[in-house]
Amino acid sequence: MHNINIYDETYLEKRLHVQKVHQWDFNCDINWNLTVDTNKYLLPLDQSNIIFPGASAEQRLAISQFMGLIVASTISQLEMVAIKLKGPTWDKPLKKNPINPEFRDLGEQFYLEEEKHSRAFDKYIDKFASALDIESEQLRNFLPSANKTLIEKLYSLNAELGGSALWWLVAAVEEESLLFYNLIHNSRHDIDPLYYQIHRCHYEEESRHASYAPMMLEFHYQFSNKLQKNIFSKVEFLMAEVLNMTWTFNQLIKLKSLKSLKAKHPFFDVMYSTVDLLKGQSPLQVLHQLFTSAPYISSNLHLSAHQHVQEMLVRYGAFKMPLPETKKVVLTCTA
Amino acid sequence: MYCINQFKGIHFIEINADKKQLPLLIVLHGFPDNAFNLVSLVEKYHDDFHIVAPFMPGTLNNENIDQKQLQDKRIVHDLNNLMSFVDQEASKDIYLLGHDLGCFASVNLYYHLRTRVKGIIHLNGLGLQQFYTRKKSFTQWIKSSYVLIAQFSIVRTLVAKIFPTFFLKLIYRLGQVPSHHELHQYDQKLLNPIFIYSTLLRTMKHFFGRNLLKVRAPTLFLWGTQDRFLNAPSVDEVEFFYDQAEVRIIPGGHWVHLSNPLHTQKIINKKLSTWLRANSQEQLFGESL
Numbered sequence: 001m002h003n004i005n006i007y008d009e010t011y012l013e014k015r016l017h018v019q020k021v022h023q024w025d026f027n028c029d030i031n032w033n034l035t036v037d038t039n040k041y042l043l044p045l046d047q048s049n050i051i052f053p054g055a056s057a058e059q060r061l062a063i064s065q066f067m068g069l070i071v072a073s074t075i076s077q078l079e080m081v082a083i084k085l086k087g088p089t090w091d092k093p094l095k096k097n098p099i100n101p102e103f104r105d106l107g108e109q110f111y112l113e114e115e116k117h118s119r120a121f122d123k124y125i126d127k128f129a130s131a132l133d134i135e136s137e138q139l140r141n142f143l144p145s146a147n148k149t150l151i152e153k154l155y156s157l158n159a160e161l162g163g164s165a166l167w168w169l170v171a172a173v174e175e176e177s178l179l180f181y182n183l184i185h186n187s188r189h190d191i192d193p194l195y196y197q198i199h200r201c202h203y204e205e206e207s208r209h210a211s212y213a214p215m216m217l218e219f220h221y222q223f224s225n226k227l228q229k230n231i232f233s234k235v236e237f238l239m240a241e242v243l244n245m246t247w248t249f250n251q252l253i254k255l256k257s258l259k260s261l262k263a264k265h266p267f268f269d270v271m272y273s274t275v276d277l278l279k280g281q282s283p284l285q286v287l288h289q290l291f292t293s294a295p296y297i298s299s300n301l302h303l304s305a306h307q308h309v310q311e312m313l314v315r316y317g318a319f320k321m322p323l324p325e326t327k328k329v330v331l332t333c334t335a
Numbered sequence: 336m337y338c339i340n341q342f343k344g345i346h347f348i349e350i351n352a353d354k355k356q357l358p359l360l361i362v363l364h365g366f367p368d369n370a371f372n373l374v375s376l377v378e379k380y381h382d383d384f385h386i387v388a389p390f391m392p393g394t395l396n397n398e399n400i401d402q403k404q405l406q407d408k409r410i411v412h413d414l415n416n417l418m419s420f421v422d423q424e425a426s427k428d429i430y431l432l433g434h435d436l437g438c439f440a441s442v443n444l445y446y447h448l449r450t451r452v453k454g455i456i457h458l459n460g461l462g463l464q465q466f467y468t469r470k471k472s473f474t475q476w477i478k479s480s481y482v483l484i485a486q487f488s489i490v491r492t493l494v495a496k497i498f499p500t501f502f503l504k505l506i507y508r509l510g511q512v513p514s515h516h517e518l519h520q521y522d523q524k525l526l527n528p529i530f531i532y533s534t535l536l537r538t539m540k541h542f543f544g545r546n547l548l549k550v551r552a553p554t555l556f557l558w559g560t561q562d563r564f565l566n567a568p569s570v571d572e573v574e575f576f577y578d579q580a581e582v583r584i585i586p587g588g589h590w591v592h593l594s595n596p597l598h599t600q601k602i603i604n605k606k607l608s609t610w611l612r613a614n615s616q617e618q619l620f621g622e623s624l
Contacts, residue, residue: 007585007598095570098582222560 001311002211004218012102019109019208024201026116031197032123036131040192042068044183046295052277062270067296068195069125070251071180073143075202076121078173079114081146081155082166086111088159089166090216097223110212113205120198127194132265142258144251151243158239163232164220168240171213171312172303174206179299214312221316237318241303248300291324298326337374339395342420345413346396347389348374349421350381358428358453359421361444362388365435365460367503367525369394372518373434376592376600383611384430387421389414393527405531407463407538411443428614430607434458434592436531445550454610455554456603459562459589463535465576467542475566485532499523509563511588518593547576554580555606559587559594
């Protein structure tokens with residue numbers, strides 16, 4: 001369990017000091033002169049090709065790159081949502097219950113880092129698009145976007161009502177991003193160097209500020225009234241789970257429209273050809289695999305599977321969705 | 336053992352009276368309480384401060400009190416007199432530490448002393464004008480409903496004269512005073528100043544339409560999170576009344592210094608040290624610092 005003692009100003013001050021001293025610089029600590037190596041994987045994939053059985057080496061590379069871009073865009077977009085909802089989800093409750101200046105300063109640092117991470121992944125997507133010689137916007141059309149979506153509005157509404165659903169999501173996604181880095185790190189020699197570098201920097205700061213979202217959940221719990229404590233805090237994780245699933249499936253459906261870009265670049269052509277690999281499977285089978293064994297996607301759908309999230313669910317007596325368990329798969333960057 | 340002095344009918348604890356160079360730390364207790372608890376909180380600072388902790392009328396020796404002694408203006412007048420007595424040259428820097436109703440007096444005293452006040456600490460308490468602005472807060476009305484009930488003389492008699500033990504126990508339980516604390520051993524005399532609720536309510540009507548008097552001295556609000564009598568101040572509220580204030584909420588009740596003494600002490604020690612250091616540097620190098 002993270003240390004979530006929000007009242008311990010000495011601990012918070014030390015945390016802030018560590019974060020400030022070790023924070024990385026956007027321009028200096030990432031070598032932006034590196035070009036994207038389009039022959040390299042972005043994420044290791046399962047050897048058994050559970051979702052895309054029979055995928056060729058070329059298709060595996062495209063899937064890996066596409067998944068890598070989805071992960072980059074997801075992180076960037078969710079961090080952007082957190083920043084956009086800073087007012088109702090952080091500033092307002094902290095102004096109402098100003099627990100201590102150190103907790104606030106730690107939050108400012110958290111948002112500073114999140115904004116930097118979002119920018120870094122965003123820039124990588126631009127660089128990838130430029131490596132493919134296509135407009136960045138064309139690529140983004142197929143990548144997750146949370147801008148002005150209904151989901152963003154629902155999180156905002158929840159926060160206005162004094163809820164903390166977004167913090168459940170942030171806590172889970174942050175924990176997930178640490179797991180993703182470990183997977184990438186194990187295959188680092190086969191991963192595009194720039195992509196790896198960004199994930200490494202991201203990992204460093206995420207692991208340092210990983211306790212902030214749990215702290216915000218604790219803050220909400222400590223300062224919520226009885227109604228919020230007994231009802232809202234129990235179902236907010238469920239809400240985050242449902243919204244996250246809706247969002248994930250919405251993003252996956254976007255793959256269908258790859259057809260329109262088929263002719264633009266071989267990358268899209270190869271990627272679109274993977275849709276054929278799904279045809280031998282029933283939709284239910286695909287859905288089941290997405291929930292249980294699809295690398296990255298099933299992990300994203302199982303927010304409650306992460307260790308710290310589980311501990312917090314127990315601590316706050318929050319409900320979670322009954323989902324089939326995920327299977328462990330071996331991930332590699334080879335065909 | 337404390338040395339208790341008396342000046343014009345006001346009893347007060349005084350520590351380091353002979354050390355003329357030390358700044359003054361005025362300690363103002365709340366209700367129903369006396370000066371002993373707050374003084375024990377700042378005992379560690381014996382060497383750094385000339386400490387003066389007056390008792391609210393009637394709370395030390397159970398002496399009869401004149402209701403005029405509890406009027407807002409009179410309290411400040413008496414405190415001012417006391418200040419002139421303990422610091423005859425009127426040259427010392429002043430720090431104010433108040434709890435509950437002591438914070439009302441603290442803020443009023445600040446308006447009289449202004450630039451001499453170098454720091455204010457409020458423990459689960461606030462200025463009267465600030466309290467008045469909470470008139471639209473439903474939860475504050477619920478928490479302060481006893482103030483309205485205490486306007487009736489029969490209620491005051493019931494509380495202070497007929498069932499004082501019951502009411503003291505109730506108040507201390509709600510305020511999270513530990514059951515073993517010596518505050519439980521004091522008798523009904525602590526309830527003697529109950530009339531203060533009437534005078535304060537009357538004073539509040541003068542705030543209608545009155546200009547805001549902003550406090551410029553650095554201020555710390557230290558609040559027990561489980562306060563059943565007063566809502567913790569928000570940043571907006573504090574910024575409205577204070578130029579440089581900081582709020583800290585810690586686990587504890589209305590008597591935060593008794594329910595969470597170690598944490599309270601740690602924060603107060605740190606804050607007083609910071610202020611002392613800053614002011615001594617200011618004296619050495621000028622205000623530009």
